Amino acid sequence: MTVLSWDRYLAVCSPINSMKVRTNSVAIGVLLSCSFLATLMLSPVLRESMVLKVNKLTGVRLYEDTNDLIESDKHGLTISKCIFDTTSPVFMLYTFFVGFLIPAMLISFFYLKVILTLRKSAENVRKQCHSNVSHDRLQKVTQRIVAVVLFYFFCxxxxxxxxxxxxxxxxIVSWSTLTLSSIFFGAHILICFNSAANPMLYALINRELRQQHVKAMLKRRQSLHTATHNAMEFIEKHSQRFVIF
Structure with missing residues (x-):
């Protein structure tokens, strides 16, 4: 999501210069880099996690070759649970900063710059055309961007x-504590819901951002064409003077 916000920042705030960066090969490289970074960050989990047998009613760990395990198996109460237990706060803190806080700050920064750039562009269009259409469209884009950011924080x-x-x-968290277990389960559901809903939310702002990108490109091309045309006229005019002389 941070990379997506960065991509939109480049597309809106630097449409010409970003053409060299916003390519398929760069996109594939960025995706592979993100996957490698995520795997590297989560390597302690992959290395230290273990699967335990627990009683699904009490949440108590069941050890091999014990009467508790036999009784639990007999009544169909034994389940397997993946456990990653670390007493050091370092892992939690660095995943919090790198996996949530820093991306959240970057996402907010990039989309804030996008909104400010679009607002400035809409102001210029409104002054030239004396129309409120650009302002209305800006309001829709702003609302959708803010909704995406707030939805990210909410989930x-x-x-x-x-x-x-x-x-x-x-x-104090215990898997056998129903209330806290339900709260943690709900927090995980929110994360899954965020991932599932993001494509639809981003689709709502894609059309408007794409139109703003196309407008910026056409404006730059028109300016470049005008400058080139004026330069050619200047050269041709002075060339004629040179021949007459």
């Missing part, structure tokens, strides 16, 4: 807040 903040609180023992 991700509960998850990280709960993890930070549990890491520093501000809340």
């Amino acid at each position: 991700w903040t509960p998850y990280w807040l709960l993890n930070i609180l549990s890491q520093f023992n501000l809340i």
Whole structure:
């Protein structure tokens, strides 16, 4: 999502210069880099996680060759649960900063720059054309961008807040505690919902941003064409004078 916001920032705020960067090969490279970085960051989880057997009613761990495991198996209460348990706050803090706080700040910055650029462009169009159409379109784009950013914070903040609180023992988390388990489950559901809804939310702003990008490109091309035409006339005029002389 940070890369998407950066891409939109380049498309709107620097449409000409960004053409060298916004290519298929660069996009593939960025995606591979993001995948590699995510795998590298989560390598402690991949290395230290383990699968335990627990009783799904009590949440108590069940050890091999014990009566508790036999009884739990007999009543169909045994389930497997993946556990990553670390007492060090370093992992939690660095994943919080790199996985949430810094991306959130970058997303907010990039979209704020996009809104300011579009607002300035709409102001210029309104002065030239004396029309409110550009202003109305700007309002729609702004509302949709703000909705995407707020939706991101709404879906991700509960998850990280709960993890930070549990890491520093501000809340005691036990899988057998129904209330906290339900809250954590709801926080994970919000993350999944965010990933599922993002394509639809981004589709709402894509059309408007694409139109703004095309307008900026046409404006730059028109300016370049005018400058080239004037330069050619200047050269031709002075060439004629040279021949007459």
